[in-house]
Amino acid sequence: KQEVTQIPAALSVPEGENLVLNCSFTDSAIYNLQWFRQDPGKGLTSLLLIQSSQREQTSGRLNASLDKSSGRSTLYIAASQPGDSATYLCALATQGGSEKLVFGKGMKLTVNP
Amino acid sequence: NAGVMQNPRHLVRRRGQEARLRCSPMKGHSHVYWYRQLPEEGLKFMVYLQKENIIDESGMPKERFSAEFPKEGPSILRIQQVVRGDSAAYFCASSPGSETQYFGPGTRLLVL
Numbered sequence: 001k002q003e004v005t006q007i008p009a010a011l012s013v014p015e016g017e018n019l020v021l022n023c024s025f026t027d028s029a030i031y032n033l034q035w036f037r038q039d040p041g042k043g044l045t046s047l048l049l050i051q052s053s054q055r056e057q058t059s060g061r062l063n064a065s066l067d068k069s070s071g072r073s074t075l076y077i078a079a080s081q082p083g084d085s086a087t088y089l090c091a092l093a094t095q096g097g098s099e100k101l102v103f104g105k106g107m108k109l110t111v112n113p
Numbered sequence: 114n115a116g117v118m119q120n121p122r123h124l125v126r127r128r129g130q131e132a133r134l135r136c137s138p139m140k141g142h143s144h145v146y147w148y149r150q151l152p153e154e155g156l157k158f159m160v161y162l163q164k165e166n167i168i169d170e171s172g173m174p175k176e177r178f179s180a181e182f183p184k185e186g187p188s189i190l191r192i193q194q195v196v197r198g199d200s201a202a203y204f205c206a207s208s209p210g211s212e213t214q215y216f217g218p219g220t221r222l223l224v225l
Contacts (some may be wrong), residue, residue, distance in 0.1 A: 004155075011114055041221075042218060042219075043204060043217050043219050044216040046215070048211050048215050049212065058222075062183075089155070091156075092163065099144075099208070099209040100172070101148075101155040101156075101206075101214060103148075103155040103157070104155055106155060
């Protein structure tokens with residue numbers, strides 16, 4: 001059974017710091033991995049999607065990497081801003097199935113001005 | 114191009130009543146997924162549907178819960194005889210087939 005873990009559960013940093021968010025998973029047979037952002041009371045916004053054959057994806061200040069052999073993904077946020085404050089969720093789709101996503105519990109990020 | 118729409122956004126029910134949650138996928142998307150987010154928990158997959166077909170319902174509770182995605186109209190997640198433990202945020206996502214799932218804003222169900 002695939003399990004996704006995000007540690008720590010919460011992080012508070014001053015504005016301007018470069019951040020690394022961690023995600024680990026137990027089964028390397030994945031189809032793809034996504035990072036989402038969730039704002040309080042809102043839905044999920046997809047930030048980056050990495051296919052199982054890829055090593056990383058970049059969008060603006062965000063960079064996500066994937067290492068299937070070690071069962072890890074990281075989301076790198078450069079020059080953090082207060083607007084980055086949200087809960088960040090890691091989710092992956094397993095192979096050969098219905099493409100349902102298995103989510104971690106998320107990491108609540110607070111960027112202080 | 115409107116995103117995934119869910120209604121109602123908030124729903125209050127008393128124990129024993131029925132809850133109906135609606136999801137309209139993005140235009141052109143024929144795949145719908147339902148997820149549940151319990152307080153302080155991550156999102157858990159419930160069911161995956163294509164038009165008129167349930168593809169994977171491995172995450173659905175065996176009793177009281179059902180889902181449908183008819184040929185016309187929105188996808189419906191129905192919860193019969195709700196209990197307090199059903200209080201959660203229910204999210205719908207749609208996709209055109211594979212790749213990214215696009216999520217709606219969710220329906221927050223509160224059972225009194």
